[in-house]
Amino acid sequence: MELRNLKTFLEVADSGNFTKTAQALGYSQSAVTAQIKQLELELGVPVFDRLGKSISLTEAGKKLYQYAQEMLTLEQDALESIKNKETMSGELRMGIEESLVISFLPDILYYYRFLHPDVDLIVKVMDFKSMLAALKDNEIDLIYTLDRLYEKTDLARPRQLAEPIHFICASSHPLAVKESVSIEEIVKEPFIFTGSDVNYRLELEEQLAKRSLHIRPLLEVQNTDIICRLVSMGIGLSFVPECVSRSYVDDGSIKILNVPEVSISMYRQMLFYKDKWQTPQMKAMIHLLTEIDF
Template sequence: MNTNDLKIFEAVATSGSFTKAAAAMFTVQSNVTARIKSLEEEFGTELFTRTSRKVELTEGGQTLMQYCKQIGHLVAEAKSNIQSSTKINGNLKVGCIETTMVFKVPEILNRFAEEYPDVELEFKSDMRNNLINDVLNYKLDAAFVTAPVNIKGMAQINIKEEQLVILSSSNGPKLNELLQKQPLKIIVFDEGCVFRARLESWLSSKGIIQYKSIVLNSIEGIINFVEAGLGISLLPEQVISHYYSGRKIMSHSLNKQLGTMNTVLISREDVPQSRALKVFIEMYSPSIAAKHGVI
């Protein structure tokens, strides 16, 4: 077995086809079949169930897939660290939720680029659970997500505590009046958004279970809809006070349990970290963060 065998195995698992895997690996199907057969003999178990329509991982194949991801990650880190013994370079993939992407990523990029110009920093915005899964599956090196994150093998650094507020139009009815309307309209991101989940929990605490969700994919869109009186929403107070203070929007405080949001920076702790990832994480250690005003 060699690393190329594992790459062929991953290609079959990802594509669900020996033919597609052969094309992706620039080889012939007979070689793919032979390499998979060799792996199955070496591990003493079938790695795929084969039908006329699809190839799927067996339980043993799923286990090997997890190890393949770890091995691929380790090989990439080894190459990066060996080839760059005198300077910090490489590629970092970092995830974050929408508000971090829009308002914090530009300053993070500028600050990090000034200190480590040879590191390529790539950001991805997504829902919390997707970001956590991407870190677990080596698709992201780290991610800014909301706490708590209680997962074995996951390291985390406390970044910031924020206050969340309910938003309504200052030109429309008072919040109490809006809550009496049937159906109440809420302006939110898609399912999986922490702000949407908090807003729905708050409504539930008020005994409101009937409401209409208007789903948007940007903060600017949510602000515009709320300002126009099309519904209520929930976002961090700092976002509103720093970037939308001039808009015709009213902010309404929440209790501590629902109104407090803690952000953490997560990464895997069960694999060696690249030097690029180490310096990125160190930037958010309490002493350095306080010195530079990070997040």
């Protein structure tokens, strides 16, 4: 029994006229007649008494009228319930690069929670390869990463922002007062590196290898904020995204070094599968990350 036929049945019962029903619903009169006939065939009994130009409900029609109203009310309640649930609650799963956590995640969480307080936001800190695998396995809905520009066509990339990667040292370090520093001077210094699989470290090592140079790290630390704290204490130099070191540069504890031979940028990118259905929760995060300059 189609809901469309029940809607037509209720309209005919209320208006008492097939022609008026056709006009109200935008159907031809023959379509209205066909829907009522289909309904009567399914029920096995007539729902209207037709006496000349006037029609009235049969006993079966009166019973159907009550059930039809309840069924259509239930349909409307179901639609509203599902729509409200998707816009006001539900879940969003997001992967984010570690380098972006300290600089951007607090603001992203604050604004998203302020705008959508009933959505459960699940954030996983992952490297880029792990994020792509989780995205493919539908374990997360979208990712916010810092990497080389993603050029493949399977993922949507609504926004990308270049993020310079800089050499940094403590403001008290002798190199901090120099207008420019050579890469040969850099590689002689104690160095605090990120993990060996971090994209901008790999890019730097590729450029150094072309010059037959190599940095042997004093320490390898996964957390970029800890790296900046160690650098500010004078323990060594490092190579990190500008967004990571910004607060330390602003408070004067760290200095960005000008190294003309090395110029590396990565891109802050939001990525998700083009063919994935975008839930209201996803659309809200996409809008947030594309419209607000974090």
